[in-house]
Amino acid sequence: MRIKLLLLISIFTLLYTNGFSQTNTDPQNNSLELSTGFNSGSLKNLEFAPVSRYDYNGLFYSLNYERKTRNENLFEIRADYLATELESDAIPQLNTDYSKIGLGFSYLKQIFDKNAFSIHLGLQSQTTASxxxxxxxxxxxxFGVASRFTYQLNRKQHLASKLTVPLVLIRLRGDVGLDGYLLNRYQSALWNLEYGYSISNNFGLRLSYDFKYNRLQIPNAFRELQHQVNLGINYKF
Incomplete structure (x- = not known):
């Protein structure tokens, strides 16, 4: 646990130093957030084990960076880490450790802005190692598309919702090799709902909920469903 926290703190410090050293960026256009929360999920992977469904839960850690351009477009980077155990009532002997590391990039262009309500639309890339x-x-x-809807409740509070739909999946499976899938065989969706509160000009809090579903139609069926609730603190610069 200490090693994980030290790693997150090191990454946080590195990104903060790098962002702070850029003198050509406008103030308040960058945001760096460190958050943690609870993950609950279900997994079916017949290629790995003949278990109808695994269940898992545990703490996860996340580091997010957001950059807002002069045109109000958004560039986002998000890194996640989860370590837990897959548990099955059907065959407890096949219980096993399970960890995931994710890294996502998105670029969203503002296409609507009126009366404190804005809409962004763009592209998303997500890499996940399990x-x-x-x-x-x-x-x-x-690789897919993403949309973000934001409503500014007042000067300090906002609500936002982001929907991501992958269109292409490239999967590397152990020693099996590399495979590619399109929408006809791979369906996935990630939905995020967040509430943000500004403590000051430089610091804020964010409470969010994530829902993700993956379904891969192959002979060895793969399904995964996840729920995440997390709380983060962000620094704006």
Whole structure:
């Protein structure tokens, strides 16, 4: 646990130093957030084990960076880490450790802004590495579209919702090799709902909920459903 926290703090410090050293950026256009929360999920992966469904839950950690351009467009980077255990009532002997590392990039262009309500639309890239026991692993690379809706309640508070739909999946499976899938065989959606509160000009709090569903139609069926609730503190510069 200490190693994980030290790693997150090191990354946080590195990104903060890099962003702070850029003298050509406008104030308040950058935001760096460190957050943690609770993850609850269900997984079915018949390629890994003949279990109808695994359940898992645990704490996860997230580091987010957001850059707003002069045209109000958004560039976002998000890194996540989760370490937990897959548990099954059907075959408890097949319970196993499970960890995931995710890295996402998105660029969203503002297409509407009126009466404190704005809409952004753009592209999303998400890389996720999942590690099971016995050195079995999956590396997923998703490319898709994303939309973000924001409503400014007042000067200090806002509500936002972001929907991401991957269109292409490239998957590396252990020693099996590399495969690619389109919408006819891979369906996925990630929905985020957040509430933000500004403590001061430089600091704020964010409470958010994430819902993600993955479905891959292959002979060895793969399904995953996740719920995440997290609280983060961000620094604006």
């Amino acid at each position: 590690l099971y026991r016995d050195n079995y692993y999956l590396v997923d690379q998703e």
